[in-house]
Amino acid sequence: MAEGVLVLAATPIGDPRDAAPRLAQELREADVVAAEDTRRLRRLMDALEITTSAKIISYHEHNEASRSTELVDTVARGGRVVVVTDAGMPSVSDPGYRVVADAVTRDLRITCVPGPSAVLMALAVSGLPVDRFCFEGFLSRKAGERSRQISDLAAERRTMVFFEAPHRLADMLEALADGLGADRRAAVCRELTKTYEEIKRGGLADLAQWAVEHARGEITVVVEGAPAVRTTVEDAVPQVLELVAEGDRLKDAAAAIAQETGLSKKALYDAALAAR
Numbered sequence: 051m052a053e054g055v056l057v058l059a060a061t062p063i064g065d066p067r068d069a070a071p072r073l074a075q076e077l078r079e080a081d082v083v084a085a086e087d088t089r090r091l092r093r094l095m096d097a098l099e100i101t102t103s104a105k106i107i108s109y110h111e112h113n114e115a116s117r118s119t120e121l122v123d124t125v126a127r128g129g130r131v132v133v134v135t136d137a138g139m140p141s142v143s144d145p146g147y148r149v150v151a152d153a154v155t156r157d158l159r160i161t162c163v164p165g166p167s168a169v170l171m172a173l174a175v176s177g178l179p180v181d182r183f184c185f186e187g188f189l190s191r192k193a194g195e196r197s198r199q200i201s202d203l204a205a206e207r208r209t210m211v212f213f214e215a216p217h218r219l220a221d222m223l224e225a226l227a228d229g230l231g232a233d234r235r236a237a238v239c240r241e242l243t244k245t246y247e248e249i250k251r252g253g254l255a256d257l258a259q260w261a262v263e264h265a266r267g268e269i270t271v272v273v274e275g276a277p278a279v280r281t282t283v284e285d286a287v288p289q290v291l292e293l294v295a296e297g298d299r300l301k302d303a304a305a306a307i308a309q310e311t312g313l314s315k316k317a318l319y320d321a322a323l324a325a326r
Contacts, residue, residue, distance in 0.1 A: 054125035056133065056153045058146060060165025063137040063268070064243035066097035068166045074100045076163055080132040082124055084109035084117065086145055090136050109133060110145055118149040125158045137268070138168055143187045143213055168242055168270045169211050175249050176209075176237035176272040183209040189222060196222070200229035205276050212271040216240075219265040223258035226273060230254060235274040241267035281311045283321050290322040300326075 059076050062068040077083060077095065083104045085091035091106065109117050121131050133140045133149060139162070140146030153160050173180045186203070189212060190196040203210060214222050219238070227234070232255035241247045246267065250260060254273070286307050293303035304322060308315035 052128045053159055054128045054130065055159045055161060056121070056125050056131050056149065057161055057163060058140045058150070059132050059134050059163040060139045060167070061094060061134050061137055062243065063166045063168050063171070064241065064247075066094060068243060069094070069098055070163055070165050072163050073165065074098050076130075076132050077102050077104070077134075079130060080104040081129040082107065082121065082131045084121055084131060084133045084149075086110050086135040091134060104132070109149075114145045114148050118152050121149050122152045122156060122158065125153060126156060138166065142167075142169070142185075166243065168213075168239075168268070171242050172211060172237070172239040172270040172272050173209065175239065177251055178209050178235060178237060178272055178274050180209060182207070182275075183211060185211045188213050188215075189225075191218065193221075193225070196225055197229060200225055204229060207275040207278070209275050210273045212273070214269045214271055216265040216267060216269055219269055219271075220258055220261040223254055223261055223271070226271075227254035227258055230273065230276075237272045239270045239272065240265075242270065244268075281313065283313055283317045286311050286313055286318060287321050287325050290318055291325065294322070294326075 057076050059073050060070070061073065078100055080102060081104055083091065083102065083106045085106060086109060088106055088108050095101070107117070109121070125131050133146050135144035135146065138144065141150055150160060169185055173183055184206065189199055226236070233253040236254050236257055237249055237251045238257055238261065239249050244267070250257060250264070289307050290300070290303045293306060294300050298306070300322060301319060304319040305315050307313070308318050
């Protein structure tokens, strides 16, 4: 029996011309194609001028739990199952994680068809640092929970990427401005790769005002990380003495705090010694 495989296939986030050639091949050769929206998949296939003999079934957030077992069983029997979502890579803020987890549990083969990514494209055009970043997906719709999430991110040094629905964008940016600072730099990227693509850059408060009238389409938000906190030797001495009080040798305590803060170990040792 042939080895089955689960294929997570990225689809274009807007322009069908961005589809990887291998996407068309996988759709043609699949035994089953599980699509977040079967009508949207058929429109994409029409745009790519391809047909398939595969069984096409719906696979979305409302039936993901029940359909995952069916899909994994097909792979276990030697079938080729291709999972696609409306845009981008399955399982990244989209259906797909559950079927992958089930396939991993059963030690089945899993692979990906790479393709367009709203996260990476938004980072690339944002003008913000991209050497280190984190993806936070959608913040909570509930104001209280959203504020708590933002509070947890207040000291995050990495550039942050979020998704948001257009009708909630202004409120989300206002909450970010309240929690991270009105002038924290950000970029709102909307309709990426589409006809009306737009990237709006500025401080969070200004972007929140702009979003009241201009929030349309698919939205990705990129936010600058927190600035580095400059700690002086004098500020760090209490941390050294606290470690000493807990039983550390002064030399070891100074070394530990030096590693955390980037300050000179000798300067910390000398200052802590003088303060004792």
